Amino acid sequence: MSQSFRWPEILDIAQREGKVSVERLAAHFGVTTQTIRRDLSDLADAGKLERVHGGAILPSSVSNIGYEMRRGLHAEEKARIAAACAAQIPDDISLFLNIGTTTEAVAQNLLHHKNLLVVTNNINVATILAANPNCEIILAGGQLRRADGGLVGKLTSDAVAQFKFDLAVIGCSAIDSEGDMLDFDIQEVGVSQTIISQSRRAFLVADRSKFTRSAPAKITTLSQIDALFTDHPLDAPLAALCRDWGLATHIIPPSSTGA
Amino acid sequence: MSQSFRWPEILDIAQREGKVSVERLAAHFGVTTQTIRRDLSDLADAGKLERVHGGAILPSSVSNIGYEMRRGLHAEEKARIAAACAAQIPDDISLFLNIGTTTEAVAQNLLHHKNLLVVTNNINVATILAANPNCEIILAGGQLRRADGGLVGKLTSDAVAQFKFDLAVIGCSAIDSEGDMLDFDIQEVGVSQTIISQSRRAFLVADRSKFTRSAPAKITTLSQIDALFTDHPLDAPLAALCRDWGLATHIIPPSSTGA
DNA sequence: CCAAAAATGAATATTTTTGAAGATTATTAT
DNA sequence: ATAATAATCTTCAAAAATATTCATTTTTGG
Numbered sequence: 001m002s003q004s005f006r007w008p009e010i011l012d013i014a015q016r017e018g019k020v021s022v023e024r025l026a027a028h029f030g031v032t033t034q035t036i037r038r039d040l041s042d043l044a045d046a047g048k049l050e051r052v053h054g055g056a057i058l059p060s061s062v063s064n065i066g067y068e069m070r071r072g073l074h075a076e077e078k079a080r081i082a083a084a085c086a087a088q089i090p091d092d093i094s095l096f097l098n099i100g101t102t103t104e105a106v107a108q109n110l111l112h113h114k115n116l117l118v119v120t121n122n123i124n125v126a127t128i129l130a131a132n133p134n135c136e137i138i139l140a141g142g143q144l145r146r147a148d149g150g151l152v153g154k155l156t157s158d159a160v161a162q163f164k165f166d167l168a169v170i171g172c173s174a175i176d177s178e179g180d181m182l183d184f185d186i187q188e189v190g191v192s193q194t195i196i197s198q199s200r201r202a203f204l205v206a207d208r209s210k211f212t213r214s215a216p217a218k219i220t221t222l223s224q225i226d227a228l229f230t231d232h233p234l235d236a237p238l239a240a241l242c243r244d245w246g247l248a249t250h251i252i253p254p255s256s257t258g259a
Numbered sequence: 260m261s262q263s264f265r266w267p268e269i270l271d272i273a274q275r276e277g278k279v280s281v282e283r284l285a286a287h288f289g290v291t292t293q294t295i296r297r298d299l300s301d302l303a304d305a306g307k308l309e310r311v312h313g314g315a316i317l318p319s320s321v322s323n324i325g326y327e328m329r330r331g332l333h334a335e336e337k338a339r340i341a342a343a344c345a346a347q348i349p350d351d352i353s354l355f356l357n358i359g360t361t362t363e364a365v366a367q368n369l370l371h372h373k374n375l376l377v378v379t380n381n382i383n384v385a386t387i388l389a390a391n392p393n394c395e396i397i398l399a400g401g402q403l404r405r406a407d408g409g410l411v412g413k414l415t416s417d418a419v420a421q422f423k424f425d426l427a428v429i430g431c432s433a434i435d436s437e438g439d440m441l442d443f444d445i446q447e448v449g450v451s452q453t454i455i456s457q458s459r460r461a462f463l464v465a466d467r468s469k470f471t472r473s474a475p476a477k478i479t480t481l482s483q484i485d486a487l488f489t490d491h492p493l494d495a496p497l498a499a500l501c502r503d504w505g506l507a508t509h510i511i512p513p514s515s516t517g518a
Numbered sequence: 519c520c521a522a523a524a525a526t527g528a529a530t531a532t533t534t535t536t537g538a539a540g541a542t543t544a545t546t547a548t
Numbered sequence: 549a550t551a552a553t554a555a556t557c558t559t560c561a562a563a564a565a566t567a568t569t570c571a572t573t574t575t576t577g578g
Contacts, residue, residue: 018267019264019267021264050262051261052261052262052263052264052266053261053262053263053264054264055264057264057267058392123382123385123386123398126382126403127382130403130405133405136402137402137403137405138400138401138402138403138414139382139398139400139401139403139410140400140414141397141398141399141400141401141410141414141415141418142397142398142400143395143396143397144385144389144396144397144398146389146392146396151398151400155397155399155400155418155421156400159400159414159418162414
């Protein structure tokens with residue numbers, strides 16, 4: 001898809017007024033609402049705008065509702081994965097939690113652990129774990145990504161590099177059939193790589209949707225991971241790879257108490 | 260469910276006024292109360308608001324009641340001080356905001372500034388300013404102090420040392436009669452000193468209560484500060500010192516519109 | 519110039535949002 | 549406590565917005 005000459009002006013109006021309406025844009029450009037809708041969809045796909053009924057608004061214009069709703073997606077699966085993962089985390093260790101809704105769910109399940117040193121680049125994880133008094137929290141600095149409360153960039157990698165963790169619990173955007181872990185943001189990839197290299201052990205938490213998506217930037221391969229927590233059995237080829245790598249795969253099925 | 264045009268504005272009003280009423284929102288948007296109720300439910304589901312009979316309020320941040328109360332203390336004075344301070348802050352600069360309820364109030368007043376680069380070691384400032392899309396936010400890492408959401412320690416100082424700010428807006432725990440700025444936490448003092456040394460200009464925001472307290476650790480003297488914002492005239496001796504140091508003192512009195 | 523690709527508009531089917539009416543629940547005053 | 553009032557929830561139909569499909573126009577590359 002190439003881009004339309006209207007795009008810059010739509011974005012300009014959105015910047016100025018905070019929002020754009022389909023009707024007004026159609027009148028403004030002298031095209032049908034159909035065409036404007038296509039423009040807005042494209043701009044939303046490109047992450048430039050957030051689509052709403054009747055028009056579009058600036059992404060994260062007030063605070064990221066998209067993320068809050070995404071958190072609700074697969075919430076049950078995530079909660080189960082998180083509980084199983086947290087059950088494998090002992091007390092009295094140093095721990096890293098990275099960006100992602102699933103790692104946030106893990107944090108929720110660590111509220112009753114004792115004597116943890118938790119380092120994170122996720123502002124939400126920090127606020128969640130603040131409720132656990134038996135837990136020292138260190139936030140790695142960096143540029144705040146409004147989309148998900150993540151901290152990324154060189155500052156973050158530098159901060160992470162100063163630690164050595166007993167365990168890292170990480171999420172990623174996608175996992176491909178060859179067992180490569182992928183992410184959308186190249187800056188986050190750098191951070192994740194540093195985390196893994198600074199950890200004695202690493203757990204990956206990923207709901208099944210991660211196995212059917214793709215993303216452009218490679219973090220590492222599953223061979224670098226010690227345990228995988230997910231909610232659905234892996235495809236045979238991938239499962240074989242994991243066996244070869246000695247990866248402990250914990251499958252926590254959708255709903256044992258049948259719904 | 261997709262989101263609505265109204266959501267950002269509802270959240271904006273909630274931010275400004277602390278609460279929203281169903282009736283008033285319905286009138287404001289020209290829709291029925293039913294529709295507003297749906298909006299408020301959705302926003303509450305997303306964790307952005309807390310539902311109450313007749314409207315909604317800002318969600319009570321789970322932890323730290325003590326801090327919330329302290330924030331309420333001298334709230335009016337702080338709001339006036341913050342507004343006056345923010346009025347002196349231009350667009351298009353790099354800016355540091357440190358720990359403290361008054362600097363958080365300043366952050367509230369920066370929501371409509373353009374093109375700021377804000378660095379902070381205060382997790383609350385970061386979440387407040389996340390609502391301003393024209394503002395890049397960098398969080399200096401460090402150990403999380405639950406008491407006030409502050410980040411302190413060597414990691415913080417190291418991060419701060421990598422920047423040079425056009426302006427620093429800082430608070431402190433106490434100011435003594437000799438014009439020394441004091442703090443309770445020695446770790447925070449180190450950070451504050453680094454901040455001041457890395458800034459071209461520095462503003463101090465401090466309500467009157469700071470001038471009658473004491474604290475053990477010295478940050479620096481007022482002679483290093485360019486402008487002071489407070490709500491009550493200084494004692495004559497201290498005022499004289501400030502004059503000698505060329506410190507611009509902005510006194511914003513309790514209530515000009517007589518109460 | 520022509521053919522392929524892309525953009526647009528129109529028509530229709532689908533989904534989402536909205537307001538209205540009645541049932542239910544919470545709050546207030548007695 | 550109990551009744552009166554206000555707010556909320558539930559359900560459903562109308563309206564609005566959107567997605568989908570296909571024909572038409574415009575652009576692009578040979």
